[in-house]
Amino acid sequence: MSHTAFIGLGSNLGDSKKLLLRAWQTLAAHPCVLADRLSSPYATRPFAMESTHWFVNAAGGLKTSLSPHELLSLLLKIEKKFGRKRDQTSTTHQDRTLDLDLLLYDERIMTTEDLILPHPEMHKRLFVLGPLAEIAPAAVHPTTGKTVAELREVLADGVKNDEIKRLKWSQKA
Numbered sequence: 001m002s003h004t005a006f007i008g009l010g011s012n013l014g015d016s017k018k019l020l021l022r023a024w025q026t027l028a029a030h031p032c033v034l035a036d037r038l039s040s041p042y043a044t045r046p047f048a049m050e051s052t053h054w055f056v057n058a059a060g061g062l063k064t065s066l067s068p069h070e071l072l073s074l075l076l077k078i079e080k081k082f083g084r085k086r087d088q089t090s091t092t093h094q095d096r097t098l099d100l101d102l103l104l105y106d107e108r109i110m111t112t113e114d115l116i117l118p119h120p121e122m123h124k125r126l127f128v129l130g131p132l133a134e135i136a137p138a139a140v141h142p143t144t145g146k147t148v149a150e151l152r153e154v155l156a157d158g159v160k161n162d163e164i165k166r167l168k169w170s171q172k173a
Helices: 016-028 068-081 126-135 148-156
Strands: 003-011 033-038 042-044 055-064 099-105 164-166
Touching: 003 016, 003 068, 003 126, 016 033, 016 055, 016 068, 042 126, 055 126, 068 099, 099 126, 126 148, 126 164
Parallel strands: none
Antiparallel strands: 003 055, 003 099, 033 055, 042 055, 042 164
16 A cells, blocks of 8 residues: 545535544445544535535545545545435535545646546635644645645634534444
């Protein structure tokens, strides 16, 4: 397992904490994945969308022998397994049972039709940087050259405290 990747997890429909834990366990069960770090869950206000449902977000770190595209394919299969329906015609973000984003893959920079690394919006989203800074504060964003902790600090300065709240995982999943 020679590659390090970081995944963003999110949900705002159903029992979101339970869904995120089960999705992480499903990912960890894959033979080419060693899921070794999962952040606390965070309650976050919906971002760039109209919804009354708050999100639960987390970040996970893993080692893998999968390529970036193979890992993305696995994430999409897990989303589908947990009821994610993607509306390809919509131009806005929508409520979802599960969202798994490939944030970083080593320090790879790449752009293809279906994958951009690092995730193109991660440095602008406290709901990504908060959980990610908990498990990988020294990880470097390859296009900005800044650590996750540095990016989070800059972004957090402009965000109200009530927009992201650290939670605890339930004992039952």
